[in-house]
Amino acid sequence: MMATISSNTAALEQPGQNNHFAFMTMTILFFIWGFITALNDILIPQLKESFSLSYTQAMLVQFCFFGAYFVVSPFAGKLIEKIGYVKGIICGLCTISVGCLLFYPAAEISVYALFLLGLFVLASGVTILQVSANPYVAILGPERTAASRLNLAQAINSVGHTLGPLFGAALIFGTAATVSTSATAVQLPYLILAAATALVAIGFLFLKLPAIKSNADETIQTTTSLWAQKHLRFGVIAIFLYVGAEVSIGSFLVNYLSDSNIAGLSQLQASTMVSYYWGAAMIGRFVGAALTRVVAPMYILAINASIAIVLLCTTMSTSGNLAMWSVIAVGFFNSIMFPTIFTLAIRGLGPQTGRASGLLCQAIVGGAILPLIQGVVADQYSIQFSFIVPIAAYIYISWYALRGSRTTPVTQEALKTQ
Template identity: 60%
Template sequence: MAFIPAATSTSTTADTGRSHFAFLAMTSLFFIWGFVTALNDILIPHLKAAFALSYTQAMLVQLCFFGAYFLLSPLAGRLIERIGFLGGILAGLVTLASGCLLFYPAAELATYPLFLTALFVLAGGVTLLQVSANPYVAALGSARTAASRLSLAQAVNSLGHTLAPLFGAALIFAAAQSDAKAVQLPYLLLAGFCLLVTVIFARLKLPVLQSEPTNVTRTTSDQPQRLPLPFYGAVAAIFLYVGAEVSIGSFLINYLALPELGAFNEQTASTWVSYYWGGAMLGRFAGAVITRYINALLVLALYAVVAIALLLLTMSQTGMLAAVAVISIGFFNSIMFPTIFTHGIAGLGNLTSRGSGLLCQAIVGGALVPLMQGVAADSIGVQHSFIVPLLAYVYIAGFAGWHWRQSRVSV
């Protein structure tokens, strides 16, 4: 993959300064979609209680939210090919705000299907932001340090994940009403914030980046270019990583409420959810440094193995040991997305936006893996249902280990 400023390919001090400013601006978007995504972990138990849902029904929240990635990411990739990364960012922010605003009538009418519709629209905006911002950040500098740069941006994303459960606990679980209307104020505030950020981004003078297809084998004019076969291994890894991370976060409150885990109330459990995402934030700041000196694929393989070990403790132990084990997985999730994503789009050239769209489409794992764990929880119990994300980490460990060995052979 190679990206150059639209106006010139010459690197200057001014260009470097603009790139640094653009990176800082992009991190605000990572914060927003991290915040919105983690708020689902609070929304799920609240709606489960408000509408007397089963675990499987409650996981429809994640199915609708992350299902939008699967349905809309290819369209988002093609839209961005036409309107550019910055146009995609503006469209994403407006769509996200629209989804937040739909929460008001959904709560007023107390209709679960309308909540799911609002989540789908909201997630459509997040999809546009993901497809636009991830390759944009990866392109703002050397390809060698792309994983490190994206890890740093993802650390800000994790800050949003960390603060959202505290925000949700304060405005949803602590609200005077315990029904669906408790979500109206939080999502109205989010809608207003997204519209404010839209206005700010519309006025910013950010570098316009375009793809330079230097690493793509050209085909004849009547044959469409195709993404390389190994790319789809990265698609599967993104699917399983996001599915595992989201599934664990979605079940934390109900898991920590189990009598053998300490029977935490919802507000206390929400604080522990913030620890889970806070661990990912710390891990990403650390990962931004670590992956500059140690092969990112090797770090990915080691972290996946540790996540497997922690899930075995989560499933077999009780009390504080089990609680700390499951919360600690957040730290080891930290570098997974940026490492898999940057490895996947490396060398795609003018197919980068399309590849980015497919990788973001794979985020549908966040819809399907929690649903599978929901089915498992209804049949074998919440604690043993963590076998579902455990199997996802087994694939990730194998994927990372194989590609790390291949990279050593190629050197």
């Protein structure tokens, strides 16, 4: 997942100065938030076991984490306007570190609510980081290559998503002989993350990075309502459902693959398989980037959503290796969905693209809502049947690709401003 902000609102004060070094530095941030986000998939089954939680209660982890995107994003934007992008990055890293440190007392006194508070603080830091880093990467070079830079940075984000579950599996679940069901098992990995993010924040204090100035005077006013554009309205819903579906599947994988009726894996083995889910998404991004050059993106999106539906129907009606690999394979077909939906939703919006991007980014809150709904279904019926929730999301996405993404005629006034 990637929050994108229009690069038309800022510019480098000294174009070309250390741009390559600055870009490489920024990719570290993309790796960090991908790593931390994927670690939630390992944290959920550990806390579920430690506190004897229902699936619904366990999914509050994702509710608090992705809920921060919706709550904090507007404030993060205002913060960046006041303190600048580089200071915003440092602020985001420090906030992540504080959130990680809260896990230590939460585990010591064994209070689930304190874990949730730590997650919200941590995710607030991730949100500030995204609001700072995405536009910074977008302007580190010619505008025509901005999408390419963001895609490359997103690929590094996927590497973090892939390695995060492996890190969590090794340090939280340990070895098959030393599996711990205590909440204290999460203390070490999150202490390591707190120290790592604090060190990166200190490093940014000493880096000489190109400065960014705001081009607020270049803002173009238009009376055309964003909500008059149906492809944007439907796109906001599509982003909400896509992020929710992707996060829901990852959140349930460890418990699902540990089920004796599915794959019967140990939690350590199942945790390792989570990295395959995110790794498939990483590979799919490279494949999708090539395919969308020769095939209309809307058709690629429709095909991927349809295959995801077939795979989830397969995992719901089978068991063993077939059920396991069919759900993991969904990761590959998730890969191109976010950037493709995003691109389809902002087509033809001209000077309103920046505000439209903000709306789409807030829709990431779907990652907080759908896992909770799937948790309710899992508690009421079964974890296998609960995959009906992401299936419903992919059905909508398939419709959006072929019908909902069609642009509506813009007014003559809007055309004059573009």
